[in-house]
Amino acid sequence: MGSLFLAMLAPGANAADVTGVAFVHGTGQQTNAYQDYWKPQMVDSVRQGLSNPANYTVINCDFEQYMWDSRAAGCLAGQLTSFINQRGITRLVVVTHSNGGNVMRWIMSNPTWDSRYPSIIDKLVRVNAIAPSSAGTPLADAVMNGNVFEQSLGWLLGYKSDAVRMQQESWMAVYNGQYLYGTSGRPGLPRTFRSVVGSDVESAIWDSDSYCGGYAENVGLETTQNWLDDCSDGFLECSSQSAAGSVWFVDKSRTRDREPLSHNQSRRACFRLDTILRSDMQQ
Template sequence: MNTRELSLLATLLLALLSPVSSLAATGIALVHGTGNQSDAYNDYWTSEMVESVRQGLPTGSNLLVVNCDFEEYMWDDAAAGCLATQLYNFIESMNIDDLVVVTHSNGGNVMRWILSNPTWDSRYPAIIDNIRWVDVIAASSAGTPLADAVMSGNVFEASVGWLLGYQNDAVRMQQTSWMAYYNDNWLLGTTGRPSLPVGFWNIVGTDVETAVWDADSYCGGYTENLGLEVTQAWLDNCSDGFLNCSSQKAAGNLWFYDYNRTRDGEPLSHNQSRRKCFNLDVILRNDI
């Protein structure tokens, strides 16, 4: 039995030993990555992804799709402050005491800021206490060389502009040397640092496929995947077109590499890992 399975077993045993009157109200929160979102339901995750994941909830209304300004530093009021407001209000209004958080990309950094700094905001402890675990898809926990390239003035093709934007504070923060500093001084969960207070489980995307004859290359958008194929030139052989695998699993624990669990062992590009591609939605749904 692996660590993930042991953690799930402990959660189930705790629920069974608790009085019937205190059975958990399970909820899920979807936390987007870099960008200033006002409609992440449609623009970032897409409705088909969200509605598929929602099916895993005992009560379908216990779902939150976060919309915040993640073009700012992770600790900024527009980022962590906004995320804390939405998570706290969701927990309080829906009486959630078993929250599964699903994050993507830089959303993992903002979430990890909250988990690592419980005295920063009076709402953080209540949020942490009610989280079962965080499922982290393609987290930029150790930053990305693409952020270094952007801050150095290199121009990427318009097809991958959605990845980062250009020289905003979130991009500046995700430079590899900057994330190394934050990991050593402000954030928990990386090598040599204390553990995070809840499970932080990483799904790692390992490649980008863009064969024109392969229908799988079109999932999530062929143009977006083609752009990620271009940006792989800045990255290691194991990457999702935006992040090296080493960055994606730098904090917390590895849940799985894409090819270990996806349909037919398909890799997940950084774009596909926020979409209904290769049964990722079913995996997340079943995890609830």
């Protein structure tokens, strides 16, 4: 009986472990990311994979700032620390999206920056980074240059915030080369950082799948995709999403009916993404 019980434990876990999941949003200043960024269907589906589904938190920070800013990484560190302490979390899984991956990498790469970082890293098992902007995006350059993207992508990027400025490709190259771990030629991150890559956008009006996550947003992303590589989610090129850590999977390899995940759909319960993440909670 004892050996059977041990076999049922997740790898790296023991009977005293308490696993929790934190949802870390992308660019923007969030006050209710549960409702506005992820949506309840996504969060509530994923957390059901936990032994105790109450062991979850949804982060609300100001990610319009540079990643190291006290309102960004400092806020994230504070909320993660409170969650870990209040729930007795010993194994932390982070699900993040877009620029949230950069803020998490800042914490993982700079443990001496803030006294709270080492404890968070110690509890951290892995970061499942969905469409992370690890190498930036040409669209951030376009927004900062004040062209049409500033209006068409305002809902997604915000306007000329420091976070958008930071995600310019040349700026991210500097950060990756000097301050962040996990990219080619740099030290590895202290914990697993793996990406889910969104490879395309579909917005055919007759296709019901185009409405998942919001039809208007998908139309906008398909438009901006014209300025990106063929492999992109409408905001980020696949090369940027794949630049840090390892690739967990490219959308079509595991989604329902091999549907692609646009940048908006990859933060929502689209095409069984939520069930994939839910199953991962048990690992």
